Amino acid sequence: MCGIVGYVGARSAQDVVIDGLRRMEYRGYDSAGIALVHDGRLASRKRAGKLGNLEKAISEEPLPASELGLGHTRWATHGAPNDVNAHPHLGATGRVALVHNGIIENFADLRARLEADDHVLISETDSEVAAHLLELQVESGVDLTVAMQRVCQQLEGAFTLVAIDAQDPDRVVAARRNSPLVVGIGEGENFLGSDVAAFIEHTREALELGQDQVVTITRDGVSVTAFDGSPAEGRRFHVDWDLSAAEKDGHDWFMRKEIFEQPRAVADSLLGRRTRSGQLQLDEMRLSDQELRDIDKIIIIAAGTSFYAGMVAKYAIEHWCRIPVEVELSSEFRYRDPILDYSTLVVAISQSGETADTLQAIRHARTQRSKVLAICNTNGSTIPRESDAVIYTHAGPEIGVASTKGFLTQLIACYLLALYLAQVKGTRYGDEITQVMEQLEAMPAHIETVLAGSEAIYDLAREHVGTRSFLFLGRHAGYPVALEGALKLKELAYLHAEGFAAGELKHGPIALVEDGLPVLCVVPPEGRDQLHDKMISGIQEVRARGARTICLAEEGDTSIEPYADVLIRLPRVPVLLQPLVAVVPLQLFACELASAMGHDVDQPRNLAKSVTVE
Ligand code: M6R
Numbered sequence: 375m376c377g378i379v380g381y382v383g384a385r386s387a388q389d390v391v392i393d394g395l396r397r398m399e400y401r402g403y404d405s406a407g408i409a410l411v412h413d414g415r416l417a418s419r420k421r422a423g424k425l426g427n428l429e430k431a432i433s434e435e436p437l438p439a440s441e442l443g444l445g446h447t448r449w450a451t452h453g454a455p456n457d458v459n460a461h462p463h464l465g466a467t468g469r470v471a472l473v474h475n476g477i478i479e480n481f482a483d484l485r486a487r488l489e490a491d492d493h494v495l496i497s498e499t500d501s502e503v504a505a506h507l508l509e510l511q512v513e514s515g516v517d518l519t520v521a522m523q524r525v526c527q528q529l530e531g532a533f534t535l536v537a538i539d540a541q542d543p544d545r546v547v548a549a550r551r552n553s554p555l556v557v558g559i560g561e562g563e564n565f566l567g568s569d570v571a572a573f574i575e576h577t578r579e580a581l582e583l584g585q586d587q588v589v590t591i592t593r594d595g596v597s598v599t600a601f602d603g604s605p606a607e608g609r610r611f612h613v614d615w616d617l618s619a620a621e622k623d624g625h626d627w628f629m630r631k632e633i634f635e636q637p638r639a640v641a642d643s644l645l646g647r648r649t650r651s652g653q654l655q656l657d658e659m660r661l662s663d664q665e666l667r668d669i670d671k672i673i674i675i676a677a678g679t680s681f682y683a684g685m686v687a688k689y690a691i692e693h694w695c696r697i698p699v700e701v702e703l704s705s706e707f708r709y710r711d712p713i714l715d716y717s718t719l720v721v722a723i724s725q726s727g728e729t730a731d732t733l734q735a736i737r738h739a740r741t742q743r744s745k746v747l748a749i750c751n752t753n754g755s756t757i758p759r760e761s762d763a764v765i766y767t768h769a770g771p772e773i774g775v776a777s778t779k780g781f782l783t784q785l786i787a788c789y790l791l792a793l794y795l796a797q798v799k800g801t802r803y804g805d806e807i808t809q810v811m812e813q814l815e816a817m818p819a820h821i822e823t824v825l826a827g828s829e830a831i832y833d834l835a836r837e838h839v840g841t842r843s844f845l846f847l848g849r850h851a852g853y854p855v856a857l858e859g860a861l862k863l864k865e866l867a868y869l870h871a872e873g874f875a876a877g878e879l880k881h882g883p884i885a886l887v888e889d890g891l892p893v894l895c896v897v898p899p900e901g902r903d904q905l906h907d908k909m910i911s912g913i914q915e916v917r918a919r920g921a922r923t924i925c926l927a928e929e930g931d932t933s934i935e936p937y938a939d940v941l942i943r944l945p946r947v948p949v950l951l952q953p954l955v956a957v958v959p960l961q962l963f964a965c966e967l968a969s970a971m972g973h974d975v976d977q978p979r980n981l982a983k984s985v986t987v988e
Contacts, residue, residue: 375401375402375449375475375642375768375769375770375771376401376402376446376447376448376449376461376473376474376475376568377394377395377397377398377399377400377401377402377446377447377475377567377568377572378398378444378445378446378473378475378534378536378548378555378566378567378568378572379391379394379395379398379444379445379446379565379566379567379568379572379573380443380444380445380536380538380546380548380565380566380567380591381394381441381442381443381444381546381563381564381565381566382441382442382544382545382546382563382564382591382592382593383441383560383562383563383564383565383593384441384562384563384593385441385563386439386440386441387410387440387441387442387443388408388410388432388437388439388440388443390443390565390573390576391408391410391443391444391445392408392425392428392429392432392445393575394445394565394567394572394573395408395425395428395445395446395447396425397571397572397574397617397620397621398447398567398568398569398571398572399424399425399447400621400628400771400773401447401449401568401770401771402447402448402449402450402770402771403423403424403425403447403448403449403771404422404423404448404449404450404455404460404753405420405421405422405423405428405447405448405450405455405456405457405459405460405461406420406421406423406424406425406427406428406445406446406447406448406460407419407420407421407428407445407446407448407460407461407462407473408420408428408432408437408443408444408445408446408462409443409444409445409462409464409471409538410437410438410440410442410443411440411442411443411538411539411540411542411543412437412438412439412440413438414540414541414543415540416464416468416469416471416538416540417437417438417440418462418464418471419431419432419435419437420446420457420460420461420462421457421460422455422456422457422460423455425447441543442538442543442544442545442546443538443546444462444471444473444536444537444538444546444566445462445473446460446461446462446473446474446475448460448461449753449770449771450753451477451500451753451766451768452477452481452498452499452500452501452657453497453498453499453753454498454753455753458496458497458498459497459498459499461473461474461499461501462505463497463499463501463502463504463505464505464509465505465506465508465509465510466493466494466506466509466510467509467513468540469509469512469513469539469540469541470505470508470509470512470518470537470538470539470540471505471537471538471540472501472504472505472508472535472536472537473501473535473536473537474499474500474501474504474533474534474535475533475534475553475554475568476531476532476533476534476551476552476553476642477500477531477532477533477642477645477646477768478500478501478503478504478529478530478531478533479530479531479645479646480528480529480530480531481500481503481531484503484507484528484529485503488503488506488507493506500531504525504529504533504535505537507525507528508521508522508525508537511524511525512539512541517539517542517545518537518538518539518542518545518547518590519545519547519588519590519597519599520603521539521547522535522537522547522548522549522588523549523588523599523600523601523602523603526549526551526586526588526601527601527602529551531551531552531645531646532551532552532553532641532642532645533549533550533551533552533553534548534549534550534553534554534555534568535548535549535550536548536555536566544592544593545590545591545592546564546566546590546591547588547589547590547591548566548588548589548591549587549588549589549601550583550585550586550587550589551585551586551601552585552638552641554568554569555567555568555583555589556568556569556570556572556580556581556582556583557580557581557583557589557591557596557608558570558572558573558574558576558577558579558580559577559579559580559581559596559610560573560576560577560579562593562594563576563593564591564592564593564595564596565577565591566589566591569620569621569623570613570615570620571617571620571621574613574615574617574620575617578612578613578614579610579612579613580610580611580612580613581596581598581608581609581610581611582608582609582611583598583608584606584607584608584609586600586601587599587600587601587606587608588600588601589608596608626969626975627774627965627969627975627976628773628774628976629774629775629776629778629866629961629965629975629976630965630969630975632769632772632773632774632778632779633778633779633825633958633961633962633965634825635769635770635779636778636779636782636821636825636958637817637818637819637821637822637825638818639767639768639769639770639779639782639783640782640783640786640817640818640821640954641815641818642768642769642770642783643767643768643769643783643786643787644786644790644811644814644815645768647790647811648811652804652808653797653804654790654793654794654797654807654811656765656790656791656794658758658763658764658765658766659747659763659765659794660762660763660764661719661745661747661762661763663798665745666719666794666795666798666799667798667799668716668717669697669717669718669719669745669795670697670698670717670718671697671698671699671700671717671718671719672691672697672698672699672700672718672719672720672721673699673700673701673702673707673712673714673718673719673720673721673739673744674687674688674699674700674701674702674720674721674722674723675701675702675703675704675707675720675721675722675723675732675735675736675739676701676703676704676722676723676724676732677703677704677705677724677729677731677732677985678777678861679725679776679777679780679781679784679858679861680723680724680725680729680732680777680780680781680784681701681703681704681723682781682854682855682857682858682861683723683749683781683784683785683788683854684701684721684723684788685701685853685854685857686785686788686851686854686855686950686953687699687701687721687723687785687788687789687791687792688700688701689850689851689950690788690789690792690851690950691788691791691792691795693792693950694792694793694795694796694801694802694810695792695795695796695799695801695802696801697795697799702735703731704722704729704731704732704734704735705731705735705988707735707738707739708734708735708738712739712742714739714742714743714744715742715743715744716743716744716745718739718742718744718745719744719745719746719747720735720736720739720744720745720746720747721746721747721748721749721791722735722736722746722747722748722749722750722757722761723748723749723750723784723787723788724748724749724750724755724757725750725751725752725767725769725772725777725780725781725784726750726751726752726755726983726984727748727750727751727752727755727756727757727758728752728755728756728757728984728986729757729984729985729986730985730986730987730988731985731988732757733756733757733760734988736748736757736760736761737760740760745762745763746760746761746762746763747761747762747763747764747765747791748761748763748764748765749764749765749767749784749787749788749791750764750765750766750767751766751767751768751769751772751780751783751784753766765787765790765791766787767780767783767784767786767787768783769782769783772983773976773983774975774976775865775976775977775978775981775982775983776862776865776866776961776964776965776975776978778961781858781957782821782954782957782958785953785954786814786817786954789810789814789950789951793807793810793811810948810951813947813948813951814951816947817947817951817954817955820945820947820954820955821954821955821958823945823955824944824945824955824958824959825958825962827942827943827959828962830942831942831959831962831963831966832962832966834924834940834942834963835962835963835964835965835966835967835970836966836967836970838892838967839967839970839971841869841892842869842870843869843870843871843886843891844860844863844869844870844871844872844891844892844893844894845860845871845872845873845874845883845886845887845891845892845893845894845916845921846859846860846871846872846873846874846893846894846895846896846960847873847874847875847876847879847893847894847895847896847909847912847913847916848873848875848876848895848896848909848956849875849876849877849896849898849905849908849909849912850898850905850949851898851949851950851952851953852896852897852898852909852952852953852956853873853874853875853876853896854953855896855952855953855956855957855960856873856874856875856894856896857873858873858957858960859871859873859894859896859957859960859963859964860872860873861873862960862961862963862964862965863960863963863964863967865978865981866964866965866967866968866973866975866978867964867967867968867971867973868973868978868979869967872886876895876908876909876912876913877908877912879912879915879916880912880915884915884916884919887916887919887920887921888919888920889920890920890921890922891916891920891921891922892921892922892924893913893916893921893922893923893924894924894925894926894960894963895909895912895913895923895924895925895926895938896926896952896956897909897910897913897925897926897927897928897931897934898949898952899928899931899946899947899948899949899952900928900931900933905949906931906933910933910934910937913925913934913937913938914937917937922939922940923937923938923939923940924938924939924940924942925937925938925940925941925942926942926944926956926959926960927941927942927943927944928943928944928945928946928947928952929943929944929945929946930946942959944956944959
């Protein structure tokens with residue numbers, strides 16, 4: 375997730391772009407860059423780090439005046455967050471500048487073809503190939519709009535591209551597939567942005583682009599085509615949000631926005647993971663197949679929500695790969711003198727990549743000669759830097775302190791790791807792996823279905839203002855979901871909330887149950903290992919003692935109906951993948967209840983987004 379701005383009009387393009395980037399910085403701040411057209415040439419500056427570094431660079435070496443330009447603030451995916459990988463990227467002769475948000479899945483093939491034709495690509499990004507391809511097109515004599523249409527037809531994946539041509543001082547061209555882009559419509563000027571916050575200060579008239587469209591903005595107009603050049607139309611709308619709502623895409627809290635971004639975050643985290651022949655590929659795996667085959671034990675270390683993702687991973691890895699997995703809180707790990715050697719793979723899960731407990735744990739593991747694989751959302755952070763291999767999630771920056779899309783994308787990375795190990799070790803047939811990948815690829819639509827029911831969950835949450843205590847029950851992969859649901863409620867609503875494995879309740883915690891106590895139950899899908907029926911027994915036990923049961927159960931499960939005071943339906947998915955849909959109502963519930971109680975949902979008391987002390 376990156377922020378993009380484009381402008382053409384009568385104002386200083388530098389001012390419009392820099393102001394727009396300031397409002398896009400929440401989308402990523404690994405680097406920032408700008409390019410302007412002046413006198414038939416491009417002028418560009420880019421710097422790693424926050425926008426302030428770019429502004430400093432411009433103050434030291436000012437840019438020429440210009441009324442046309444583009445800018446980018448980066449959330450790194452391919453390539454470290456440094457100056458070279460910062461956008462804009464230029465074509466081979468420096469005629470075209472381009473910025474990109476998304477992932478170009480076939481960039482390796484395209485790059486190899488360009489390099490075979492003597493192109494020198496200086497960055498590690500997938501984006502630079504698009505700049506070179508675009509420049510080849512304009513050099514062949516077509517205008518930037520046609521060039522963009524032709525290039526987009528060669529690209530696979532998700533992308534928003536915005537480009538300018540030094541020899542065309544009146545046109546900014548952009549394209550979108552599966553990544554956001556809106557046009558701001560002004561008088562004698564037009565704007566482009568990843569969202570309306572980029573230009574809301576100048577205009578509230580906007581145009582939303584459809585899939586696979588190319589848009590050209592000039593001072594006097596906006597024209598839209600499909601990738602094949604046929605005429606197309608965007609959807610006009612008026613923005614009535616204020617600036618702070620605009621940054622949150624109309625939501626009241628970043629957390630709520632991030633919950634609703636989950637279908638996209640999950641889809642992005644799955645992009646580019648399969649080769650044309652259907653084999654799984656993990657770009658930064660960096661451990662050889664032999665090293666992976668030698669692994670006889672996996673220890674997953676993580677904290678908080680990431681720890682619960684690790685618990686789900688244990689079920690998936692053991693089931694698909696038959697490798698024993700331990701899951702350990704990173705703060706406890708090194709103090710128990712764990713048994714580690716070169717055949718142990720330590721998997722460190724961390725959204726931020728900076729959690730001190732997890733960092734110290736991986737340092738310890740490496741001193742014992744174990745290989746460390748990080749699952750991380752933050753490119754270039756310390757944990758992946760100090761690990762032997764990485765699987766990056768592509769959630770984009772998570773700003774709400776309570777992790778939501780971070781968790782779902784960690785689950786995706788865990789499933790990918792499990793399937794990859796199964797592929798390398800041969801514990802699952804190729805068609806079984808393909809089947810699970812297809813089930814994963816269907817998840818964004820299932821998550822959308824759950825989100826479409828958010829109003830009913832909000833009503834339920836508001837009914838519980840004043841309730842002091844909650845229990846959450848789950849079994850199997852639903853047990854970590856119960857723990858995560860309870861954690862969300864604790865950290866946001868400051869209420870007593872505990873998650874239990876449903877079968878464990880009768881060994882003590884059932885004494886907590888009293889009349890009216892809300893118990894949220896994650897019901898496994900019907901039909902495997904009696905899990906479902908055993909869960910119903912647990913639900914009956916708490917109902918018999920007066921609990922009010924709020925059951926999350928799959929569509930079509932009628933046997934749960936007599937035992938549920940409230941029933942929240944989930945899409946039908948396999949039991950191992952159910953956490954991806956089951957946790958979403960719990961996130962919505964906690965967010966709404968905390969909001970209704972008047973709490974600061976994005977910055978709950980006593981917490982920090984990244985805990986960098988042990
Ligand atoms: O950045 P990390 O994933 O390493 O963070 C781990 C925990 O601090 C984090 O998940 C925390 O529990 C969140 N506040 C949960 O919402």
